[in-house]
Structure formats: C-alpha cells, structure tokens
Amino acid sequence: MKNFDFKKALPRAVTILLCIFFVAGVFWGIDSVLNMEGTLPPPYEAPKSLSPRPQTPQEILTYLNTSITKALNEKPRFSSSTNCKLNGYSFQTTDEALLTEVAQHVGGSVEKSVEDSFLSVSADFGEDFTGKVNPLRLAADSLVSAECLCEYYVCPVCGKEDGVQPEECPECGNKDAWEERCRDEYTITLLIEDGSSAVAGDFTLRSPQEVATIIRDGAAGFFSCDEPKLQYRNAQITARVNRLTNQILSLSFKKETVVSLNLDFTGDFASLGIVPAEIEAEDSYTFDFTWPGLSLSARELSLAPKKTEALVAALTCSDPVNTTVRWSIADESIAVVDSEGYVKAGKNTGQTTVTASFDFQGKTYSDTCTLFVKESVEGLDLSKRRLTLSAGETAELKTKFSPKKATIQTVKWYTSDETVATVDPNGLVTAAAPGSAEVYAVTDDGYFKATCRIEVKS
C-alpha cells in the first residue's frame, strides 16, 4: 500500500483551495461591483430669476436699461477699460516703397495716439457715476439681433460642461442628449445695424474732428490731414447681468471703424503730396461693475453630531480685511457658531440656518447656509436583490441603511416597467404581467440607489 505523502499533498491542497477562494472571490467581487450603485446626482433645478426672462429685442433693451439704471442708483464700484487696434491702411499712390516706410513710422505712433485718447473712468463704491455710463438710447429697430442667454449643457455621463451641446462628448464619448442648465447670469448680445446713427449715441464716440486731431497728433512731422469720414460697422453691445439680483456685471461696446481721409505729407515725405487713405480700426470699451456683498463657502452644510466645520465668508467690498463679519445661528440647541465662522454641532440632530452679515456704507449685506446636523446616509441595500413572482403576487422589499444609525432613513420607490411590476411608497411590489423589470429605491438623504430585479413568471 502506498503511503499517503502528506508533504506533497499539503501544498497541492493549499493551492487548490486558494484557487477556489480566488475564483469565488472574483465572482463575489464581480457581483458586488455589479450591484454596487453610487450616489445619484440630485435632480437639477435652476435657481429662479428675479424677473421674467426678456424675450423680444425691445424687452431685452428694456431689461438691460433697467439694470444700468439700478447700477446708477445703487452705485457699485465701477471701472472702464479700452482696447484699440489698427487693422490696416490703404493709400492711393504708386510709390509703394515710400509708403511702406511711412506706414512703419506712422503706424505705431498713430496707434498710441488713439489709445491715449481713451478716457479711463472709474468710481468707488457709493460714488456717483452719472454721465460716465448711461442707459442705452438705442431703438429696438436699429438692432440686427438681440439675445439674452443663460443656457449651458452638462454631459449626463461624465459631467463635462459646455456652452453648446456637441454631437459626442469629447471627454467620455457619450452620444446621448446633454442636460440643459441655466447659469446665474444672463449674457446679453445686441448687434447694431451698420451705419446706424444710434451707435454714437450711447458710448463716448468721437466726432470726425476729434478723430482727425488724434491722427494728426500721432502723425506730427509726417503729414497733416483734413476731417475724415467715419463709417461704423459690426457694432455690438454685450452685457452680463446677474439674473438672480438684476445687478449688471459688465457692459461692453465693440465696433469696427473705417476712417477715410486725405493725408497731406510734409517734411521728408513732402514729395508724396496729398494721398487719399483709408484706415481700419477696431476698438472696444468695457465697463465693469463690482457689487458689495458677502457669499458663504457653502449654501448647505451637513455635520454629524458634535462635529465642527468652518464656513468662509467672501466679501466683495473694498476693504474685506477691516470689515467685521457677524455670525449667528437660528437654533442654538442644534449648533453654535463662533466669531470666525466655526460651526460646532450639538448632540441633537435637526436643521437650522447659519447667517453671516456685515455693514458697508450704511447697508447690511448677508448670506445664509442651511445646516443639517445628522448622521449622513452612506449606502443603501435591499432585503432582496432578485425576486421571482407569479402575476398577481406581491412581495415586500425592506431597505437596509448604512450606517445603521443614519438619521434620515426614507426612500422613494421606482419601477423600470409598470406593465411588469409596480411598487408602492412602502416597498410593496405587485407582479402585473410576465416579463422582467427593476424595482429600485433612492434615499432622500444622499440619493443612494439600490435595485431588485423582478422576474414575473408566465
């Protein structure tokens, strides 16, 4: 009889056992992964605008003017910036070489002269800036188009954001429809008809005499010029307005100008005589507005009992360092807040509001954060992951929350196919007709999802 070779058998047995554990582990792992469902994002809801969204060109103009008037009355900080570039020259003469030299000498000098001619205006918080910016005097019928937009799009798979919806997500390749959302601010774009006299009315545009002076100053020693003819084209006004407060954030004006004039060359270039010329310029003028205010680092905060977390208040006023922020909490039995914004939860669960405020030039500005003191839900499971029923039969599904002491243990129930199985608000499943469906629950706290596959036998 052959002896049982314990020394040889043992490693083999261990190897086989390990293999079994490994294979079982892999299957168990796959099953867990397949059944593991993360948090569903909360359903999207855009914050409501302060006033109805303007639709027609007239409504958009009126809305923009209301927000400009509001700024004139409430006096936020205000500053302007300008940008100008000369796009090209054309001279009607045959002496190309000489003109190239002239253009090189004169170009930079004229450009600088044009830039220097812009007046930069500004006003600090509370300072009057009447006359530096005005409500637009445009008529709706001088507009080629008027748009007021806040839409942007989000890929439902990877969360990438874009202003337009692409055919295919550049990040994850998803081809399904993106979710439409609305930013807190409107972007308003007005295109003005070429040659419209309305263009000059609203922004500090220069008269032909002023333009001639600017060019003459820049070209001193090279040529002098008569009064030019000015033609405006592609004039456009854009504005950003916070739709939740109707506070204007920026207002800018952009246009192209064609300047036609006769250059009378002097000095070294006098032999050129009088040369008709055209200069093309593109310029923009932007006003920026900063509104005093305070915003908290979170609109909602969840804390487990006895835990502490800091809220940060960001100020947009001129001197945030020397401004005292006051902190308060509506229900001190739930949590307390100190003078630095540290929120400390008590031992009770509940909901309350934290407020931060400060005074600036006789007005109080504040922001609030909703505080939840609770044991947050971290996961959800169901009493059964698969159920086989006959039509007409019922079965009850129970929820299992983790952690077990989670404060808000409520869910909403859904079915993927009502013709196969329905589910009531208590998790009672009723088989309707043969087929398969998924019944799932989503937690009210944290939006965790757990699914049970239902087979209804024929």
Ligand SMILES: [Zn+2]
């Ligand atoms: Zn994507």
